[in-house]
Amino acid sequence: MHESSASADAIRAMFASAISDMYQAEAPQYRAMKALVAELNRQALAEDLPLKRRLRQSGEFERLDIERHGAIRVGTAEELSMLLRLFAIMGMAPVGYYDLSVAGLPVHSTAFRPIGEAAMRACPFRIFASLLRLDLIVDAKAREIAAKILAQRDIFTLRCRELIDLFEVRGFDDEEAREFVVEATKTFRWNGLAIVSSAIYQKLYATHPLLADIVCFKGPHINHLTLHALDIDAVHAAMAAKGMSPKAIIEGPPRRRCPILLRQTSFKARPEPVEFIEEDGRRRGAHAARFGEIEQRGAALTAKGRALYDRLLAEAQAEVPLATDGANAVAFNAALTRRFAAFPDDDETLRGEKLAFFRYSPEASAKAVDPASRPALDDLLQAGALRAEPILYEDFLPVSAAGIFRSNLGDQRAEDLIERADQRAFEAVLGAPVVDELALYEEAETRSLATSLKALGLDHAAEPHP
Ligand code: OOG
Numbered sequence: 001m002h003e004s005s006a007s008a009d010a011i012r013a014m015f016a017s018a019i020s021d022m023y024q025a026e027a028p029q030y031r032a033m034k035a036l037v038a039e040l041n042r043q044a045l046a047e048d049l050p051l052k053r054r055l056r057q058s059g060e061f062e063r064l065d066i067e068r069h070g071a072i073r074v075g076t077a078e079e080l081s082m083l084l085r086l087f088a089i090m091g092m093a094p095v096g097y098y099d100l101s102v103a104g105l106p107v108h109s110t111a112f113r114p115i116g117e118a119a120m121r122a123c124p125f126r127i128f129a130s131l132l133r134l135d136l137i138v139d140a141k142a143r144e145i146a147a148k149i150l151a152q153r154d155i156f157t158l159r160c161r162e163l164i165d166l167f168e169v170r171g172f173d174d175e176e177a178r179e180f181v182v183e184a185t186k187t188f189r190w191n192g193l194a195i196v197s198s199a200i201y202q203k204l205y206a207t208h209p210l211l212a213d214i215v216c217f218k219g220p221h222i223n224h225l226t227l228h229a230l231d232i233d234a235v236h237a238a239m240a241a242k243g244m245s246p247k248a249i250i251e252g253p254p255r256r257r258c259p260i261l262l263r264q265t266s267f268k269a270r271p272e273p274v275e276f277i278e279e280d281g282r283r284r285g286a287h288a289a290r291f292g293e294i295e296q297r298g299a300a301l302t303a304k305g306r307a308l309y310d311r312l313l314a315e316a317q318a319e320v321p322l323a324t325d326g327a328n329a330v331a332f333n334a335a336l337t338r339r340f341a342a343f344p345d346d347d348e349t350l351r352g353e354k355l356a357f358f359r360y361s362p363e364a365s366a367k368a369v370d371p372a373s374r375p376a377l378d379d380l381l382q383a384g385a386l387r388a389e390p391i392l393y394e395d396f397l398p399v400s401a402a403g404i405f406r407s408n409l410g411d412q413r414a415e416d417l418i419e420r421a422d423q424r425a426f427e428a429v430l431g432a433p434v435v436d437e438l439a440l441y442e443e444a445e446t447r448s449l450a451t452s453l454k455a456l457g458l459d460h461a462a463e464p465h466p
């Protein structure tokens with residue numbers, strides 16, 4: 001093996017920074033949003049010193065400006081399985097399976113992301129990757145055209161492929177690590193020159209806008225990057241005030257005292273000039289694909305908590321179906337807030353009712369606990385010997401994802417497709433099983449409790465589950 005000082009975490013950090021630079025240069029509207037988010041984050045910190053202290057302690061302060069994720073869409077099994085190998089080099093594993101056919105989108109997805117606190121802390125960048133499902137495209141002619149075009153393109157540079165092979169044999173030296181980041185980044189750049197004629201584009205677009213976006217270009221351009229907004233409501237309002245045309249609502253749970261899961265919103269993609277290849281030359285056209293997004297994360301929910309979340313969200317949506325143009329956003333938000341009154345909003349209840357996952361830590365200053373008293377978990381927390389803090393949700397919400405897709409594709413035909421999750425097929429194509437995100441949170445909770453009890457000298461005494 002070559003000894004490289006570039007760890008997977010370091011390569012991911014280089015990649016995240018390269019992607020951010022590239023996307024800011026390609027999409028000025030994203031650059032403007034990034035500047036706005038940075039300004040409002042600074043403002044939020046200046047107004048909330050305890051928050052600033054917390055962020056400094058967690059290491060979040062230094063990484064605040066680093067993008068949390070980006071999203072791409074690929075067309076074939078070969079493309080997806082190469083992505084698995086490419087992202088593995090950056091310490092990003094496929095976590096979670098997202099079936100977006102429920103929302104009428106002919107794709108299913110995973111999130112390539114770092115696993116574990118240390119890696120997240122080093123660089124939180126993730127890639128949400130979707131794979132086209134031609135089996136969900138009803139129009140046989142469109143299916144045939146798409147398959148033929150996809151079979152002819154290579155989204156990776158030759159050197160990128162060589163470097164991936166090389167890494168798997170013997171790792172990288174520093175220079176190769178840098179070169180790999182450059183080559184990998186090229187996969188996700190924007191290509192304003194389509195690889196099809198405008199007639200083909202129109203045909204695929206009419207079949208499904210997503211089909212045109214995935215098939216008609218040289219590669220899987222980044223379709224958005226996402227920044228961490230400390231106060232997502234404030235940034236959302238500021239985006240509207242600045243005429244950045246944000247979506248009408250923030251997806252996910254309403255604003256709460258104890259944040260849960262993921263809240264996100266974006267500005268809408270604008271048509272950009274592209275060129276199509278005709279028999280007699282090139283023809284100008286337009287394609288809307290690229291936008292910018294903000295997110296704010298809260299506690300990871302257990303299966304029980306998630307079921308409650310899904311139910312309350314569905315109830316709010318049933319009560320006030322959100323208009324496609326978002327005209328009734330105020331009424332929708334009111335319904336959402338009303339329904340979520342039923343979701344406990346304090347850490348004690350979230351923990352006690354096992355709605356969210358918690359990370360335990362021993363309190364160094366606490367007075368010694370007598371193991372012979374066989375204290376229960378609650379006693380230890382009450383006595384201040386143990387602390388419990390919600391574990392942050394690091395994954396995605398397919399319903400929000402679907403909302404994001406739709407608002408950016410002008411696609412309202414949610415009913416066109418029937419629900420057909422197929423995780424097995426996705427994993428077969430990917431070449432690996434996806435990691436179960438719930439298991440990761442559960443493991444983190446269990447491990448933190450075991451370590452804490454051990455530190456308190458109670459590893460045989462307390463019951464992990466009271
Ligand atoms: C991916 C949408 C999913 C999110 O934040 O939920 C996503 C896409 O539009 O390709 O990024």
Ligand code: NI
Pocket residue numbers: 069070071128224226293404
């Ligand atoms: Ni996103």
